[in-house]
Amino acid sequence: MSDVVTLTLRTAPDGPLDLDGAVTPDRLALLGEREIAALAMWDGARAARLGDFFTVEGERAGRVRVVGATAALDGLGAGMAGGELLVDGDAGQRAGAGMTGGALRVTGNVGDDAGAAMSGGSLHVDGRAGDRLGAATPGATRGMTGGEIVVRGSAGDEAGARARRGLIVVGGDVGARGARAMIAGSLVVLGRAGASTGVGSKRGSVIAVGGADVPATYRYACTFEPPHVRLTMTYLRRRYALSVDDGAVAGRYRRYCGDAGTLGKGEILTLVRG
Numbered sequence: 369m370s371d372v373v374t375l376t377l378r379t380a381p382d383g384p385l386d387l388d389g390a391v392t393p394d395r396l397a398l399l400g401e402r403e404i405a406a407l408a409m410w411d412g413a414r415a416a417r418l419g420d421f422f423t424v425e426g427e428r429a430g431r432v433r434v435v436g437a438t439a440a441l442d443g444l445g446a447g448m449a450g451g452e453l454l455v456d457g458d459a460g461q462r463a464g465a466g467m468t469g470g471a472l473r474v475t476g477n478v479g480d481d482a483g484a485a486m487s488g489g490s491l492h493v494d495g496r497a498g499d500r501l502g503a504a505t506p507g508a509t510r511g512m513t514g515g516e517i518v519v520r521g522s523a524g525d526e527a528g529a530r531a532r533r534g535l536i537v538v539g540g541d542v543g544a545r546g547a548r549a550m551i552a553g554s555l556v557v558l559g560r561a562g563a564s565t566g567v568g569s570k571r572g573s574v575i576a577v578g579g580a581d582v583p584a585t586y587r588y589a590c591t592f593e594p595p596h597v598r599l600t601m602t603y604l605r606r607r608y609a610l611s612v613d614d615g616a617v618a619g620r621y622r623r624y625c626g627d628a629g630t631l632g633k634g635e636i637l638t639l640v641r642g
Contacts, residue, residue, distance in 0.1 A: 388443030393451025
């Protein structure tokens with residue numbers, strides 16, 4: 369038994385590798401080195417084994433480290449239920465998708481659909497994220513239903529789309545249609561939120577420190593110092609050591625209510641500077 373299982377990418381893949389369900393700490397915690405190396409995965413349309421591309425060191429540990437990771441590695445941590453997974457480098461699509469527990473950290477960037485439909489645990493990305501961060505999977509009516517996602521860089525379009533619960537935090541800007549059709553939950557953007565933010569939202573909350581393109585279907589309600597924003601920002605400073613300035617913590621925010629085309633109980637908060 370080891371303290372950590374280390375998977376070192378030995379062979380650079382020619383195309384995307386599908387690791388969905390293969391590299392999760394809760395699964396590897398039950399397996400020896402040979403069993404881990406024999407785990408099934410996909411090299412494009414070809415069936416392969418984990419040991420074809422990775423050197424495996426350690427066994428039966430709930431802490432896993434992937435060394436030399438690249439954007440070709442799809443599905444890292446997808447469906448994980450517990451333990452710790454550290455990805456040293458970039459991750460491809462669906463990183464942490466459907467996870468129910470545990471902690472996944474990526475030191476680089478992640479591709480599209482990171483944290484999609486997750487219901488628990490935490491996903492922490494030091495770099496950027498692609499489209500549909502914490503959003504619904506194709507054809508699903510709900511996206512993220514619990515847990516926390518923190519991206520220190522920017523994120524693409526439709527972050528938090530159809531989310532029902534949970535917290536998504538983006539340290540940079542977010543693309544178009546963030547929090548689209550959000551049922552509930554919170555999207556915190558320390559940069560600027562893009563076009564059509566919150567369109568179709570029912571009860572979702574968007575905090576846009578750097579401002580937002582507020583849809584015409586939202587109405588201005590008031591300008592105030594929201595207590596829940598102070599609590600959230602203080603938590604992000606302490607829990608994730610995010611650089612949140614004092615103005616964002618204790619400042620005044622404009623509150624817009626909408627979307628008028630749905631229940632209209634959602635909100636967009638934008639910080640008043642100066």
